[in-house]
Amino acid sequence: MDAAIYRMESYAGLRETMQQGGTRLRSLLRLQNTLIRPIVVEGFGFWTGEDIRVEFRPAPVDTGLVFVRTDLPDEPRIPALAAHRDSKPRQTSLVCGSARVDMVEHVLAAIRALQIDNCEIRVDRPEMPGLDGSSMPFVLALEEAGITPQPGIRPLRIVTRELRVGDEKTWIEAVPTGEGVHAIDYTLEFDGPNPIGNQNYRFVTNPDRFKRELMNCRTFLTKGEADHLLAQGLCRRVRPTDLLVFDKNGPMDNHLHFENECARHKILDMIGDFGLTPCDWVGRFTARRSGHALNVECVVKLENATLLIDESCLPANSELLLKKERLLKKIA
Numbered sequence: 001m002d003a004a005i006y007r008m009e010s011y012a013g014l015r016e017t018m019q020q021g022g023t024r025l026r027s028l029l030r031l032q033n034t035l036i037r038p039i040v041v042e043g044f045g046f047w048t049g050e051d052i053r054v055e056f057r058p059a060p061v062d063t064g065l066v067f068v069r070t071d072l073p074d075e076p077r078i079p080a081l082a083a084h085r086d087s088k089p090r091q092t093s094l095v096c097g098s099a100r101v102d103m104v105e106h107v108l109a110a111i112r113a114l115q116i117d118n119c120e121i122r123v124d125r126p127e128m129p130g131l132d133g134s135s136m137p138f139v140l141a142l143e144e145a146g147i148t149p150q151p152g153i154r155p156l157r158i159v160t161r162e163l164r165v166g167d168e169k170t171w172i173e174a175v176p177t178g179e180g181v182h183a184i185d186y187t188l189e190f191d192g193p194n195p196i197g198n199q200n201y202r203f204v205t206n207p208d209r210f211k212r213e214l215m216n217c218r219t220f221l222t223k224g225e226a227d228h229l230l231a232q233g234l235c236r237r238v239r240p241t242d243l244l245v246f247d248k249n250g251p252m253d254n255h256l257h258f259e260n261e262c263a264r265h266k267i268l269d270m271i272g273d274f275g276l277t278p279c280d281w282v283g284r285f286t287a288r289r290s291g292h293a294l295n296v297e298c299v300v301k302l303e304n305a306t307l308l309i310d311e312s313c314l315p316a317n318s319e320l321l322l323k324k325e326r327l328l329k330k331i332a
């Protein structure tokens, strides 16, 4: 990347510069992807305890990610966009009209990490299956379905100025980076003694690294929090072996995949929540104690602190546009 670009005070003119072929930013653009064939994942919902069937289907260019409630009349569609986020605690939920779908974050993390841009996610309950509390089962299924490029360019948002959301204790900060990466540094921290313990992880978004470092990192809670949910009649089907439940001795009936698995899982959650935007990201993000609500607030506010790079920034003879043309011809 040309670091000088990022030191420019104003980004006005950058799009024009790109059209003239004067910057390497365009090398970060890529073709959109979808699945080669449909694939089904089944499991039960952590919140409702109901059996759930979810089918991932290929979708045309520029469809984005769309949940479809197949159990409701007329199969309503719920676009995976920040504007549809509903404020339910401890998870990311989406609502569109009277249709909703809960706990979408681990599914979105898998889809986004694999750079799948267009996909129909057909589900027969108001919740995604919890499985092992991580993104791994979804990643394995999506890879089995296969991923293929499409004749469309994936837009890219580049952080162009500092942005901070949250308060003194819980916050996310976004800053420009000269390295052309989407980097996340997460610190998990507690006020007093806590069985989970303070921990940190740094990650640079990349499909292979996601599979190696994050995809099997599971959601977690303390025994006290689990007891509280059970007392409310929630999560009754979930066992400590289904995710990470910490008592004073560590994870109950389970073992950690990484010493800092919880901080890694928080980054997985962030990738899922950033998936509620129809673009890739370039920027350096530092987060402390943040969760789903703040992740989405950050994504929404970034609109005013970022520059959108898309197909219009590419010169007509660019290799990427030629690739797109070749794909269009192949399909026709």
Ligand SMILES: [Zn+2]
Binding pocket: 105, 106, 219, 265, 269
């Ligand atoms: Zn999570």
